[in-house]
Amino acid sequence: xxxxxxxxxxxxxxxxxxxxxxxIFAYVTAVLLRHVDPLFPFISDTGTVxxxxxxxxLMLNISTFLGVATVFVRYKQVQAxxxxxxxxxxxxxxxxxxxxxxxxxxMCIIANFQKTVIFYVHLTGVILSIVIGVCYILVQTxxxxxxxPHIHGKAIFWARLVIWLWTSASLISMLVSSVIMYSSLPGVxxxxxxxxxxxxxxxxxxxxxxISEWSLAFSFLxxxxxxxxxxxxxxxxxxAVLESNTLxxxxxxxxxxxxxxxxxxxxxxxxx
Numbered sequence: 542x543x544x545x546x547x548x549x550x551x552x553x554x555x556x557x558x559x560x561x562x563x564x565i566f567a568y569v570t571a572v573l574l575r576h577v578d579p580l581f582p583f584i585s586d587t588g589t590v591x592x593x594x595x596x597x598x599l600m601l602n603i604s605t606f607l608g609v610a611t612v613f614v615r616y617k618q619v620q621a622x623x624x625x626x627x628x629x630x631x632x633x634x635x636x637x638x639x640x641x642x643x644x645x646x647x648m649c650i651i652a653n654f655q656k657t658v659i660f661y662v663h664l665t666g667v668i669l670s671i672v673i674g675v676c677y678i679l680v681q682t683x684x685x686x687x688x689x690p691h692i693h694g695k696a697i698f699w700a701r702l703v704i705w706l707w708t709s710a711s712l713i714s715m716l717v718s719s720v721i722m723y724s725s726l727p728g729v730x731x732x733x734x735x736x737x738x739x740x741x742x743x744x745x746x747x748x749x750x751x752i753s754e755w756s757l758a759f760s761f762l763x764x765x766x767x768x769x770x771x772x773x774x775x776x777x778x779x780x781a782v783l784e785s786n787t788l789x790x791x792x793x794x795x796x797x798x799x800x801x802x803x804x805x806x807x808x809x810x811x812x813x
Contacts, residue, residue, distance in 0.1 A: 549614055550772040553765045556607040560762055563600040564755075567593045577735050581751040584758060585663065586735045589655045601652035605645050612641030612677075615768060618775050619684060622692055630687050637680040644674040660732045671757060675712055678705045678764050697767060704764045711757035718750035 564584055570593040571577045577586050588597030616638040623630055647669025656663040682705050685698040723731050726743045737744050 549775045550769045552607065552611045552614060553768040553772055556604065556611050556765050557762045559600065559607060560604045561759075563597060563604055564758060566600070567597040570596070578737060581748060581755065582735065583751045584754055585651065585656050585667075589735070594655060598652045598655075602649060605649040605652065608645040608648065609642060611765060611768065612638060612645065614772065614775060615681075616641075618771065619688075622688070630684065633680060633684050633687070637677060637684060640673050640677040640680060644670050644677050647671070647673060656732050671712060674761055675705070675708050678708055678761075681764075693771070697770070700767050701764065704760055704767070708757060708760040708764070711753045711760055715750050715753035715757060718746045718753060722746035722750060 564587075567584075567587040568577075568582070571582070571587040571590070572579045574590075574593070576590045576593070588594050588601075616634055619634045619637075620631065623634070647666045650666025651663060651670055654662040654666060678701070682698065682701045685693070685701050689695050689698050722743045725746065729743075731743070737747050
């Protein structure tokens with residue numbers, strides 16, 4: 542059995558691979574069609590013009606779905622591993638779920654509202670996705686700190702702490718450079734400006750901001766890579782329970798996540 546076939550680690554792997562492919566495909570297409578400059582354009586600039594805009598939005602929506610699934614399974618895994626007496630840590634875990642879902646919703650907004658169309662809606666999506674995403678990483682880092690060493694080792698906590706510092710530094714750099722860029726170009730529609738000439742006013746701030754955005758995006762992906770080993774200990778098993786001998790009554794399907802430590806928890810349940 543290959544390493545990615547263990548448990549549900551395919552979820553964070555698929556999220557990282559698919560999101561990376563989304564950014565890279567949009568970037569390559571936009572550069573080849575000369576819709577953006579090849580030297581570090583903003584990620585959102587690579588998905589503002591057809592045809593890459595359509596593919597970028599579609600692929601990023603799929604990334605949103607994978608992100609929601611990953612965040613939810615992580616929440617259920619931690620919930621199953623914690624005892625009922627650890628209420629404070631359970632609250633941290635719940636906060637992580639809420640922040641993760643909000644961040645994923647922001648990514649969905651980015652996918653469907655390009656900044657050249659409705660800038661303030663796009664900006665709202667960026668804030669929800671990035672700022673709330675950094676808060677999600679912080680909460681998960683705190684949870685990892687509280688779960689060591691009796692549930693997992695210290696190495697995973699230090700890895701997540703380093704990634705949180707990376708994301709925070711990238712976020713601060715992007716925000717500061719964006720403020721400088723917008724303030725240094727009064728009267729210029731910076732949101733719709735995609736071609737920059739080296740040496741012009743605001744170019745340095747644009748370059749720093751775009752590099753920071755790419756760094757921030759891949760720091761998020763790096764964080765989800767730390768879930769691979771954890772998700773290898775989670776299995777998804779479906780049980781079909783037939784409650785009637787006729788074909789006209791409901792058949793209920795219970796879906797549960799089982800952790801290899803011998804702890805199981807309900808993931809979702811439904812009926813058809």
